[in-house]
Amino acid sequence: MATARVRTIPFLLLLLATLLCAAASVASSREDDGGRRPGRCVRQCEDRPWHERARCLQECREEREQQEQGRHERDRSGSRGDWRGKGSGDEREQQEEDRRRPYVFGRRSFRRIVRSEQGSVRALRPFYEASKLLRGIRNYRVAVLEANPRSFIVPSHTDAHCICYVAQGEGVVTTIENGERRSYTIREGHIFVTPAGAITYLANTDGRRKLVIAKILRTISVPGKFQFFFGPGGRNPESFLSSFSKSVQRxxxxxxxxxxxKLFGRQDKGIIVRASEEQVRELRRHASEGSQGPHWPLPPFGESHGPYNLLDQRPRIANQHGQLYEADEHSFHDLADHDLRISLVNITAGSMSAPLYNTRSIKIAYVLEGEGHSEIVCPHLAHGGESEHGRGGGRSERGKSRWREEESEEEEEQGQHEEAGQGYHTIRARLSRGTAFVVPVGHPVVAVASRGSNLQIVCFEVRAEKNEKVYLAGANNVLKQLDGAAKELAFAASEREVDEVLDAQREQGFLPGPEESGGQEEEHEGRHGRPEEVSETLLRMATGV
Known part of the structure; x- marks a missing residue:
């Protein structure tokens, strides 16, 4: 018995040593992997031109983060359609953050609804699920397509209109509508529209850069919901044609x-697939032979003539602090059926946009490049307004009915206690690449670029017809149009003192940022004394217009 024990001890020691060595090997491999990741990105980008290296490094790191996040999302998100569910701890944390800032959505708020080794499509959940304050855009969704170099997005159609902006790269887009096939070359700055039901396919023809397209989807069948239908050649998910019975197919x-x-069955390559150089050339050739005219002369009513490049146009506003490019139904006829204006805002590093609000449009914005922050002035949150996500989710029908009654009573009671102009809540949010934010009608907003880089934002303005941008500061400040008596009565100061404040800023549209103008502010305060009070009154009046 004792001899058996003696023999067992060396065996246990050997087993323990083996386990310790294995654990050390795993830990070492993890440390090496963690140490190699930045090096891999550096080596991957070292052959790029110097001005592209920073962006290449950022994309490489973001791609690695997405790959890690994808492992956790695999069970929660499908290859098409939308998602539901309570989500993980990270999702609940993000929802809690969104409750505090119901108009701002970071990169983590996007979920991948299409995934492939060659790219992905990410989308925000429906706005009305994010906040009751966003019910006015319940028919719209935000999505972003990212396709690797020399990749192909297989033919599909959706039950929603897609209004697209090419944020990066170049490629070819083909649509088949009314029995006619049209192919176009697209590049950074282009806007194009793919109508609901039109067969569409795209290719990234660039051999080095990703193709990134930010898009607004205007849903039709179910408010805030859309579906992809992958047709011939559909690869994981399988073609919708294979859903018909075998006898019908035959x-x-x-x-x-x-x-x-073989043609319609499920395959494993995904819906974004790698294309050969020869196939890319063929797609590019079709685009060069297809319709060319992007916007001039203007096409007959109802006829689509392809993409429109914002960056090729003269900016509507431009100075050393920024530029504003705009397109609407008058400049780009394909927008005529969608009551939409698209703008590109480029704010110079350290500068800011002038405070403004829209009289009719709800602005849905997506940050393309740079960093900074935004401030949105909201009266709803100051009064404890509804900003909760999916209130009533998970309740029984009886509970929902009771909740609706209680909600109605709460809103009625809240309306009795609210007084106009009794306070505003400023939603201040950090902006970086991939951030989306919404600015409701009448809400004053300002965006400030960090001192390190320009801030580029693409804006989709819903219900753009007859909308007016009302500027609250700068050379085109609307408050300058008040007559003298109104200025004195509104600001409790002399007309001269009010004019000194309103006329101090000579720039228009884009202004020096807070850090740039700090010294001037101290100088004005030391010279007059009263303008500080006038400025406070000006802000109260501006936000209550």
Whole structure:
């Protein structure tokens, strides 16, 4: 017995040593992997031109983060459609953050609804699920397509209109509508529209850079919901044609089930696939032979003539602090059916946009490049307004009915206690690449670029017809139009003192940022004394217009 024990001890020691060595090896490999990741990105980007290296490094690191995040999302998100569910701790944390800032959505708020080794499509959940304050845009969704160099997005159609802005790269887009196929070359700055039901496919023809497209989807069938339908050649998910019964498929195509399975059956490459150099050249050739005219002369009403490049146009406002480019139905006829204006805002490093509000449009914005912050003035949150996500989610029907009654009573009671102009809540949010934010009608907003880089934002303004941008500061300040008596009564100061404040800023649209103008502010305060009080009154009046 003792001899057996003696023999067992060396065996246990050997086993323990083996386990310790294995654990050390795993830990070492993890440390090496963690140490190599930045080096891999550096080596991957070292052959790029110097002005592209920073962006290349950022994309490489973001791609690695997305790969790690994808492992955790695999069970929660499908290859198409939308998602539901309570989500993980990270999702609940993000929802809690969104409650405090119901108009701002960081990169983590996007969920991948299409995934492939060659790219992805990410989308925000419906706005009305994010906050009751966003019910006015319940029919709109935000999505972002990212496709690797020399990749191909297989033919599909959606049950929503897609208004797209090319944020980066170049490629070819083809649509088949009304029996006519049109192919166009697209590049950074282009806007194009793919109508609901039109067969569409794209290719990234650049051999080095990703193709990134930010898009607004205007849903039709179900408010805030859309679906992809992948047709011939659909690869994981399978083509919708394969969902018909085998007998119907054989009758429709007059061929065997085996051949139909080969064409329409499920494959493993995904819906964004790698294309050969020869295939890319062929797609590019079709685009060069297709319709060329992007916008001049203007096409007949109802006829689509392809993409429109914002960056090729003269900016509507431009100075050393920034530029504003705009397109609406008058400049780009494809927007005529969507009551939408698209703008590109480029704020110079250290500068800011002039405070303004829209009279009719709800602005949906997406940050393309740079960093900074935004401030949105909201009266709803100051009064304890509704900003909760999916209130009533998970309740029984009886509970929901009771909740609706209580909600109605709460709103009625709240309305009795609210007084106009009794306070505003400023939503201040950090902006970086991939951040989306919404500015409701009448809400004053300002965006400030950090001192390190320009801040570029693409804006989709919903319900743009007859909308007016009302500037609250700068050379085109609307408050300058008040007559003298109104200025004195509104600001409790002399007309001269009010004019000194309103006329001090000579720039228009884009202004020096807070850090740039700090010294001037101290100088004005030391010279007059009263303008500080006038400025406070000006802010109260501006936000209550």
């Amino acid at each position: 009758a429709a195509y007059k061929t065997s089930s085996d051949r139909l399975e």
